[in-house]
Structure formats: C-alpha cells, structure tokens
Amino acid sequence: xxxxxxxxxxxxxxxxxxxxxxxxxxxxxxxxxxxxxxxxxxxxxxxxxxxxxxxxxxxxxxxxxxxxxxxxxxxxxxxxxxxxxxxxxxxxxxxxxxxxxxxxxxxxxxxxxxxxxxxxxxxxxxxxxxxxxxxxxxxxxxxxxxxxxxxxxxxxxxxxxxxxxxxxxxxxxxxxxxxxxxxxxxxxxxxxxxxxxxxxxxxxxxxxxxxxxxxxxxxxxxxxxxxxxxxxxxxxxxxxxxxxxxxxxxxxxxxxxxxxxxxxxxxxxxxxxxxxxxxxxxxxxxxxxxxxxxxxxxxxxxxxxxxxxxxxxxxxxxxxxxxxxxxxxxxxxxxxxxxxxx
Numbered sequence: 001x002x003x004x005x006x007x008x009x010x011x012x013x014x015x016x017x018x019x020x021x022x023x024x025x026x027x028x029x030x031x032x033x034x035x036x037x038x039x040x041x042x043x044x045x046x047x048x049x050x051x052x053x054x055x056x057x058x059x060x061x062x063x064x065x066x067x068x069x070x071x072x073x074x075x076x077x078x079x080x081x082x083x084x085x086x087x088x089x090x091x092x093x094x095x096x097x098x099x100x101x102x103x104x105x106x107x108x109x110x111x112x113x114x115x116x117x118x119x120x121x122x123x124x125x126x127x128x129x130x131x132x133x134x135x136x137x138x139x140x141x142x143x144x145x146x147x148x149x150x151x152x153x154x155x156x157x158x159x160x161x162x163x164x165x166x167x168x169x170x171x172x173x174x175x176x177x178x179x180x181x182x183x184x185x186x187x188x189x190x191x192x193x194x195x196x197x198x199x200x201x202x203x204x205x206x207x208x209x210x211x212x213x214x215x216x217x218x219x220x221x222x223x224x225x226x227x228x229x230x231x232x233x234x235x236x237x238x239x240x241x242x243x244x245x246x247x248x249x250x251x252x253x254x255x256x257x258x259x260x261x262x263x264x265x266x267x268x269x270x271x272x273x274x275x276x277x278x279x280x281x282x283x284x285x286x287x288x289x290x291x292x293x294x295x296x297x298x299x300x301x302x303x304x305x306x307x308x309x310x311x312x313x314x315x316x317x318x319x320x321x322x323x324x325x326x327x328x329x330x331x332x333x334x335x336x337x338x339x340x341x342x
Contacts, residue, residue, distance in 0.1 A: 002067040002104075004097075006032040008055040011046070011283055011310045015142065018133035020157025020183025024049070027283040030058040030093070031314070034100040036073050039107045042315070042335060043100030044288035045092035046255050050232070051282075053092050061086065061093040073104035080261050091235070091258040098259025099291035099333055106332030113294040113334075114327055117264065123297035126323035127304045128153035128177060136167050143171045149323040151203070152176040153303060157183015161193060165200050177301075179206040182232055187216040191223055198225045204301070206251060206278075207231040217246035229278055229301075237266050240273065249276025249300065254292050255284070267298050281306040290317030291333040296325050314339045 010026045017024055027048055034041040045058045064086050071079055083097050106113050114121055129149035131142045133156070146152055154168060157180040168176065178197055184190040190208045197205065204227040209217055211233040221228055227248035234243055235256045243250070250270050252263050267277055279296050280303040281289050289306045296302045302325060307313045317335035319326040328334035 001036075001069050002071055002073060003035045004032060004062060004065060004067070005035070006030055006059060006062050008059070009314070011285060012312050013283065013309055014311050015132065015138065015309075016134075017283065017309070019155050019179075020133070020181040022049070028055050029285065030055050030062075030096065031285075031287065032062060032096045032100055034073070034097070034104055036104055036108070039104060041073065041100040041102070041104030041107065041332065042287050042337065043096035043098070043103070043291075044285060045096040046282040046284045046288055047092055048255075048282050051092060051255060053090060057090060058093040058096070061090045062097075065097070073101055074108050076101050076105050076261065080259065084258065092255045094258035095254040095288070098261055099254065099288065102260050102291065102294075103332035103335075110331050112327065112329060112331055113260070113291070114297060117294065119294075119297040121297065121327040124293070124325035124327060125296060125299055125302050126151050127302045127320060127325055129305050129323070130179075130303070130309060131155065131168075133158055133164070136163075139164060139167050140171055143168065146172075146174070149305075149320070150174055151323060153206075153305075154178050156180050156193075162196060165197065169200055173201075175201060175203055177203045177206065179231070180208045182207055182210045184208050185210065185213075187213070187220050190220055194220075194224050194226055202226055204229055204249070204276075207233065214246065217243075221246050221248070227276060229276065231280070236262065237269055240266065240269050240275070244270075244273045244275060247275070249278060251278040251280040251303070252295075253280045253282060254288060255282045260291060260295065263292075263295055264298075267295070276300045278303060280304070283309065285310065285313045286315040286317035287333070287335055290315070290328075290335045293318050293325050293327060294333060296327075312339075
C-alpha cells in the first residue's frame with residue numbers, strides 16, 4: 001500500500017529575489033514522500049505568493065488522501081485522477097503528488113521518466129539563468145555569477161528597465177530574454193521597450209502586460225517584433241484557448257498546472273495551436289525542477305535554474321553543461337536526497 005508523509009520547509013535565496021510585484025528572501029515549500037514497499041517517491045509543492053496556497057492548505061490536502069490497497073503506483077493515470085478529485089484547486093499539492101507518483105513508477109520500472117514518456121534526452125534545450133531586479137552593483141554581481149550559462153533571463157517591469165539593459169550590455173554580450181511579470185501597464189510603453197530590447201539582442205518577452213489587459217495583449221502581439229510568452233496568463237489547459245491569439249507561446253510550470261501529466265496535456269494542446277513551449281519553475285529545489293526537466297525534450301526553451309538561486313537545496317538532481325539541461329539516467333525524476341529539509 002502507498003503511504004504518504006510530508007514536511008514543510010523554507011527555501012532560502014542566495015540573494016533577495018526581486019520582480020515587478022515585490023521582493024522576498026525565501027519561499028515556503030512542502031516536500032512529500034510516497035512509500036511503496038521499499039521504494040520512495042519524492043515530490044515538492046512550492047508556494048510563491050501569487051499561487052495563494054499555504055503550507056497549511058497543502059498539508060490539509062495531503063491529509064485527505066487515503067490510498068487504497070488496490071492502488072498501485074505503476075498505474076499513474078487512475079491514481080492522478082483519484083488525487084485530483086479531492087479538490088478543485090490546490091495545484092502545488094497536486095503537482096507534488098503527481099511527481100512523487102511518477103518518481104515511484106520510474107523506480108519500480110527502473111526507468112527515468114523521460115523514457116516513460118518516450119522522449120530523447122539529447123533534445124533538451126539550455127535553461128535561462130535568472131537575473132532579478134536590483135541595484136546596478138547587485139545586477140553586475142549576478143551577471144558574473146551566471147558563469148558559462150549562455151542565455152540570461154532579465155527581470156524587468158520597474159522604472160529603470162533601459163538602464164538595466166545598458167548595464168547588461170556593458171557586462172556581457174550573452175543572449176538574453178526578458179520576464180516582465182505583468183510589470184508594464186501601458187501597451188505603447190511596452191511596444192517601445194520591446195523594440196529597444198530587440199535592438200539589444202533579446203530573444204523573447206515573457207508576460208509583458210497584466211493578464212487582465214486582454215485587448216491590449218492582442219494589440220501588442222500584432223505589433224511586437226519579438227515572441228511574447230504567457231506566464232501568469234496561463235495556469236492550466238483551459239487557459240490556452242483563451243490566450244492563443246495574444247501570445248506566441250506559453251510557460252508551463254508544474255506548480256501552476258498540477259503536475260507532469262497535466263503539463264504533457266498542455267504541451268499537446270498548445271502545439272496544436274502552433275504555440276511555442278517553455279518549461280519553467282517557481283523558486284523550487286532540485287526535486288520539483290528535476291521533475292519538470294523530464295519534459296524539456298518537448299520544449300523550445302526552459303527556465304529551470306531554481307536550484308541555482310537557493311542556498312539550501314535538500315536534493316541533488318538536475319545538472320547543466322554550459323547551460324544545457326543534462327537529464328540523469330537515474331530512475332524516476334532523477335534525484336537523490338542529500339539532506340533533511342529544514
């Protein structure tokens with residue numbers, strides 16, 4: 001029989017993490033372990049502010065899961081349906097259970113998850129390396145810390161966006177993309193900045209406008225010289241139909257959609273509309289990020305640098321070679337627990 005246990009923790013950033021909507025030094029998470037016979041599957045529920053969940057709501061969700069004697073972890077589809085039926089919301093909790101079930105299944109079958117999905121590990125993209133908002137000295141320090149990662153992700157949406165890009169270009173000629181986190185509130189301003197960013201070598205722009213500005217989003221897509229990628233505008237599969245005409249692609253995160261199974265469904269639907277795919281993460285440990293990485297052979301871009309930005313990762317998993325995601329041959333989601341989460 002599958003037995004569940006869980007414990008809350010805090011992931012601490014190496015540097016204060018600033019985006020257009022605010023700043024924080026840590027992110028609450030809840031780690032879950034599903035044990036079947038002598039095998040343990042791991043999962044993670046990360047809870048940044050905008051997801052509106054708490055460690056208490058996640059723990060409450062876990063406490064309501066009553067696995068049956070007939071439940072077998074190799075049969076993930078009916079198990080995920082069973083878990084999803086407990087609550088309409090609580091997507092980070094669902095994501096944690098989903099990845100733990102996939103981890104269990106992979107370990108039982110002695111296969112990494114990307115093989116369970118019939119994906120080629122050689123087809124992974126590079127990940128972006130995130131440079132949060134901050135003072136010039138802070139930004140320069142983070143750029144230097146990016147090492148051999150070739151694609152930077154610059155957080156914009158403040159009063160000094162052009163100055164930030166000038167600092168970037170003075171320090172490096174690396175390719176970069178931009179994440180605005182809904183920080184631009186005027187479509188004309190947004191378009192002006194996008195042309196400026198293109199002139200300076202930007203690859204794409206993520207969530208330039210507030211998700212409520214739907215008509216402005218349509219206008220901006222028609223005129224933008226760079227691809228626009230939806231993040232806050234897309235949570236699950238039902239949102240894709242709503243935003244397909246306002247963006248060129250979507251950023252899929254397990255914590256938003258509820259796990260790996262749902263992410264695969266989203267990829268298929270988005271591709272049907274000709275949308276680009278980005279696999280992203282919240283501020284997560286190597287547990288959640290390694291699970292998301294299993295899907296990256298299906299992606300155009302990835303933003304999976306979460307473990308690089310924290311100081312207390314309790315797992316070892318995802319690795320990079322000059323920014324390219326290297327998938328482990330370890331079974332399941334490819335992680336090893338190295339310390340007890342605090």
